[in-house]
Amino acid sequence: MSDGIWVIVEVTDQKPKKVSLEALSLARRIANQLGEPAAAVVLGSGLGEIAAELGMYGADRVYLADDERLASYTTPAHTRVAADLVRSRGPRLVLAGYTVLGRDLMPRLAARLGTGLFTDCTGLELDGREPVFTRPVYAGKAFSRGAATGSPALATIRPNVFGVQAPDAGRTPEVETVTVELGPDDLTQVIREVVRQVSARPELTEADVIVSGGRGMKGPENFPLLEALADALGGAVGASRAAVDAGWIEQRFQVGQTGKTVSPVLYIAAGISGAIQHLAGMGSSKCIVAVNKDPEANIFKVADYGIVGDLFAVVPELTIAVRELKAQG
Numbered sequence: 350m351s352d353g354i355w356v357i358v359e360v361t362d363q364k365p366k367k368v369s370l371e372a373l374s375l376a377r378r379i380a381n382q383l384g385e386p387a388a389a390v391v392l393g394s395g396l397g398e399i400a401a402e403l404g405m406y407g408a409d410r411v412y413l414a415d416d417e418r419l420a421s422y423t424t425p426a427h428t429r430v431a432a433d434l435v436r437s438r439g440p441r442l443v444l445a446g447y448t449v450l451g452r453d454l455m456p457r458l459a460a461r462l463g464t465g466l467f468t469d470c471t472g473l474e475l476d477g478r479e480p481v482f483t484r485p486v487y488a489g490k491a492f493s494r495g496a497a498t499g500s501p502a503l504a505t506i507r508p509n510v511f512g513v514q515a516p517d518a519g520r521t522p523e524v525e526t527v528t529v530e531l532g533p534d535d536l537t538q539v540i541r542e543v544v545r546q547v548s549a550r551p552e553l554t555e556a557d558v559i560v561s562g563g564r565g566m567k568g569p570e571n572f573p574l575l576e577a578l579a580d581a582l583g584g585a586v587g588a589s590r591a592a593v594d595a596g597w598i599e600q601r602f603q604v605g606q607t608g609k610t611v612s613p614v615l616y617i618a619a620g621i622s623g624a625i626q627h628l629a630g631m632g633s634s635k636c637i638v639a640v641n642k643d644p645e646a647n648i649f650k651v652a653d654y655g656i657v658g659d660l661f662a663v664v665p666e667l668t669i670a671v672r673e674l675k676a677q678g
């Protein structure tokens with residue numbers, strides 16, 4: 350029997366990332382169907398408490414590699430530890446979030462293990478006992494479905510698609526400490542300093558609500574309009590590439606093919622035309638609201654609600670309306 354379904358859990362600020370919990374909840378469902386265990390893999394330093402909490406989200410077992418040399422993510426060290434662990438235990442499937450870390454680690458891990466990787470998955474089900482992966486292709490215009498020929502299968506999942514199961518405080522996982530063996534070849538990168546961006550707003554890929562602006566914003570001085578609406582909704586601010594290329598907002602806020610892939614509950618696009626490369630990054634949002642003065646704008650083809658109008662009038666009105674609704678409780 351295989352060692353079941355594994356999730357490589359990402360931890361930031363002493364908390365597991367939401368997408369890791371989504372992956373763990375998914376792993377639990379698949380493991381139940383297969384009658385196999387679900388396990389979390391935690392690589393880092395001083396993460397014992399977090400490891401113990403992962404049972405609540407479905408882990409039967411947690412493999413904890415706790416070592417100072419893993420305190421900050423580096424590709425070679427994390428790949429080595431993860432690859433050794435996979436080789437020694439033999440899981441059927443290894444999942445991670447489609448995040449900056451997942452996009453870096455998982456291809457390297459797949460190469461090291463000589464197996465295949467499905468990236469940015471939006472669906473995962475079983476065909477008999479075989480995992481079948483669904484992922485968007487052609488910038489979201491079509492979906493491909495595939496199964497792995499190698500073992501284990503590796504996959505990264507799109508954040509905010511699979512959902513997190515209600516935590517079960519009564520579940521305690523078996524935590525197994527993993528021996529970390531690292532040689533000079535695995536320690537070729539040393540992180541000297543980590544500079545954090547401090548923001549009261551949620552991280553773009555994890556936000557339930559995103560308010561994005563494009564070229565229609567006309568300049569950086571108008572982005573506070575979007576920030577006010579985002580703050581009223583407890584959301585994050587995003588942008589099209591045109592706004593980023595114009596230097597109005599930093600690249601880390603870019604949504605799309607060459608930016609972040611997001612899947613919030615609510616995506617508000619203001620002054621964004623809806624180019625295919627933008628849709629590739631937000632097309633799987635649950636509800637899309639578009640504000641555009643051009644009734645023919647492509648964004649209206651994917652929008653659930655469209656407002657044809659001048660964003661400089663519409664966005665402040667939306668902000669006022671949201672604040673009023675909130676004040677009414």
Ligand code: FAD
Nearest residue numbers: 563564565589590591605606607608620621622627642660
């Ligand atoms: P525009 O297409 O210029 O649209 C501006 C919109 O604002 C128009 O629809 C206009 O009607 C509306 N508008 C103007 N004034 C107002 C107003 N006052 N009120 C309301 N509406 C108004 N783009 C991305 O976004 N993300 C990516 O990751 C990305 N990657 C790319 C990768 C490649 C390889 C290539 C070739 C392109 C990529 N692009 C990406 C660029 C993409 O093709 C578009 O150029 C870009 O998305 C356009 O941005 P926009 O919608 O803000 O601007």
